[in-house]
Amino acid sequence: MLFTACKKDKNKFLVVGEISNMPGKSVLLEEMDLVSNEIKVLDSASVDNKGHFELSGSGAEPGLYRLHFAGNQFILLSVFKENIKISGDWNALENYAVSGSPASESLKGFFANVRRHITDIQTMTLIMDSMRVRGNDSLLQKASVDMGNINLQLTQYIEHYADTTTFIPNALFSVQILNPSVEKPFLDGFATSLPKRFPNSQTVKNFVARYNKGITGGAEENESGPTDGAMAPEIAASTPDGKAVTLSSFKGKYVLVDFWASWCNPCRKENPNVVAAYKMFKDKNFAILGVSLDQDKEKWKMAIAQDGLEWTQISDLKGWESLAARDYNVNSIPANFLVDPTGKIIAHDLRGPDLENMLQEVLK
Template identity: 35%
Template sequence: MIRTLSLLTLITFALFSCSPEEKGNVSIEGKIDNAPNQTQIYLFHVSQSTQAVDTADFNEDGTFKMIYDVDKPGYYRLGFNKANNYASLILQPNDKITVNGTSGNLEGYAQVKGSKDAEDLQEMLQLQMSYYTKADSLKRAMQYAQQNKDPNSYREALGVLQNSRSQMMESMKTFIKNHKGSIANLAAIEQLRPNQNFELYKQVRDDLSEKMEGVYIYDRFAQRVEGIEKTSVGSKAPELAFPNPEGETVKLSSLRGEYVLIDFWASWCKPCRAENPNVVRMYNKYKDKGFEIYGVSLDKKRNAWLQAIQQDNIEWVQVSDLKGWQSEAAGIYSVSSIPATFLLNPEGEIIAKNLRGRELENKLQEIFES
């Protein structure tokens, strides 16, 4: 189950305010139409401890102005005390930004001017919005076709949706290449899978290292890239040591000498559960020939984890720190979607990644039956 981790979704609502006259090096002003019930607009800083950092009162005509002090480049949101009603911004010291838009329709549609990076971000968001608008329409068509038992129309809409998704990803690649060094690329790269676009991931990291090092969102991204490098094919698999259902710590290295499949999954992940019967079959077929599995659950609820183990007839090693997506194991292996797998040789080196279904079966057959 894909869990895409976006840089623009980290936000809380601990609100702080200051007067527009407060000293600062960044000014944000503009006009928001159709906001009759809103008396203030908020500036949220997207960071590890995300919070609202400033407010401004609306004038009667919907105009506003705030002055805020920025010491490092960063991602911000300008909007109301409601989710999904904001304009995404990139702010840097001494920026003078203007934001004009309509209440309730800010994300991707607000007009943002004043700095190249801020304008780059709006360009990227507009590309995304074009895809999302089309995708929503196609998903409704698929739902309608399914309800009316029209498989031909369903397949047609699905094909168009998949093609649109491919076009959007290509547009993100082009955007990144055409905006080398732009802070907006930190948001654009999140639309691309690292396994297929790792060279581009490294390019974004390297292009922004001088400008953004020490900024939370960049440092987190750079750590993710470093983690992917450490778990690339040919690398020594990083050690894992987590508790099993009995509370005993089991080390990955305890399985050294066997071919080991590290399997990241969760009880709530439908694709994971659908794949489990195939993994059970492969395990039973090759466990006596030197094949082991080290299952890592991203569950938070112990009972759900244990119930899924029983329901799916899982007999191999299972561990979890029950931290969900905050799992330390997922961080070590830079896992951002599940199911995710890493196949290790007896020396503990990664020889393949994300094998499932027929691909996993073929690889194990190659190892144990050739």
């Protein structure tokens, strides 16, 4: 009866789920805007003692949605006018089953493949760390080559999936995992071919327009952004409690200008590495200035607390229209710039061990 009622609205979809052993008492259905990267709550539901719930939404075009559970656990869905069934066990949520939505099934397979590659990368990272401790340079060099191959295979898989999937949300989501500064030739070709693959999609038109604006800029925009060796543009914004802060107030220290947002999953996954670096070097003339591309102040504050970000955090709460993001030509996050005591940029986009290694070098 529920599925029949759902069909009365031609753009409506229904999600019926049953997750056993679920600790939470409610679940949210959220829409993920693939152009602005904003997240909007569409529906909420109570969960019974068997983990059963029912949610509904509506979208004029195929879209990306997520089920938001307790403890910031998620299941992503690619949906368009479908009735979907979700089932699984809370203790192995990544092994959920989905039916009624071919696009969501494809997305689940994509995540499974990416997860396998990431597991290989994590394993190789542990091996390389062990070799560094033991000073085994010859094996470390070979392991570095293997690591490069694994990373290349992951990139090639993501590019192939983005180029060949027949589902618009899947293509737009997967391609945003790539590093735009490294994969620009592929992304340029992807943006060019996208309207031909999906000629009637307004979402695609908006995505391509934003991509072209972000990459090529305009007459009034900084097309390339600051480069290593250039003086860092000034940044001025407010902390969560309203205190005005500027980048220049940190002059005399090494400062990592860290662009992130509470809604950015890659940022949240990178935050533990930044926290570790901060704890290691905070007493060695080093500071971090977090610049958030959030619009929701409460979600921003909550993410700061959840991730243990003890350094100065500022935002103008304008999302992608952030003045700092514009001045630094930040088109994807996480992104960062390492500024020396004179105010000069000496490195950018330092991730994981690269950040620690760079700080070891300049702060020795």
